[in-house]
Amino acid sequence: MANAGRPHRRHVVKLSAGVAAVALLAGALPWRSRPATAEAVFKVSHTDAEWKKLLTPAQYTVLRRSSTERPYSSPLNDEHRKGTFACAGCQLPLFSSATKFDSGTGWPSFWAPLDHAVGTETDTSLFMKRVSVHCAQCGGHLGHVFDDGPKPTGLRYCMNGVAMVFAVTSA
Numbered sequence: 001m002a003n004a005g006r007p008h009r010r011h012v013v014k015l016s017a018g019v020a021a022v023a024l025l026a027g028a029l030p031w032r033s034r035p036a037t038a039e040a041v042f043k044v045s046h047t048d049a050e051w052k053k054l055l056t057p058a059q060y061t062v063l064r065r066s067s068t069e070r071p072y073s074s075p076l077n078d079e080h081r082k083g084t085f086a087c088a089g090c091q092l093p094l095f096s097s098a099t100k101f102d103s104g105t106g107w108p109s110f111w112a113p114l115d116h117a118v119g120t121e122t123d124t125s126l127f128m129k130r131v132s133v134h135c136a137q138c139g140g141h142l143g144h145v146f147d148d149g150p151k152p153t154g155l156r157y158c159m160n161g162v163a164m165v166f167a168v169t170s171a
Contacts, residue, residue, distance in 0.1 A: 063140035071106025074161020090138035
């Protein structure tokens with residue numbers, strides 16, 4: 001037998017599908033959390049119970065438990081007016097609409113944040129290494145940044161729409 005000792009193709013396909021399903025579901029589950037020590041270093045901080053009262057369940061899961069919303073689920077993905085995207089947790093302005101672009105990923109994407117608006121840290125969850133983006137003022141998880149964006153920065157800040165609010169700028 002030529003395939004003796006090798007896994008059958010259907011087992012490999014099932015295993016791959018299972019791993020992909022776990023990875024997708026893990027982003028929607030509130031099991032991930034920022035370290036408790038990180039909470040104390042931000043200008044705006046609340047207890048976990050206070051955050052639960054201040055935020056919607058979806059905002060809480062993303063901002064405080066580092067979850068990810070489903071792609072194409074946020075109205076902010078299709079927001080094209082002139083204005084500012086701010087943190088849903090503390091209202092800190094994060095991104096200008098001038099830096100927003102359609103990445104085709106299903107999440108609002110920007111090529112640069114406003115000055116001093118966000119912080120980053122290494123995220124090794126889901127068996128991969130990424131760069132997580134958080135609000136510089138309250139530490140709320142916003143999304144991730146990747147190096148496949150447009151000029152001038154070459155960066156793609158792929159943000160959860162539920163983690164932000166939008167304010168139109170009057171012209």
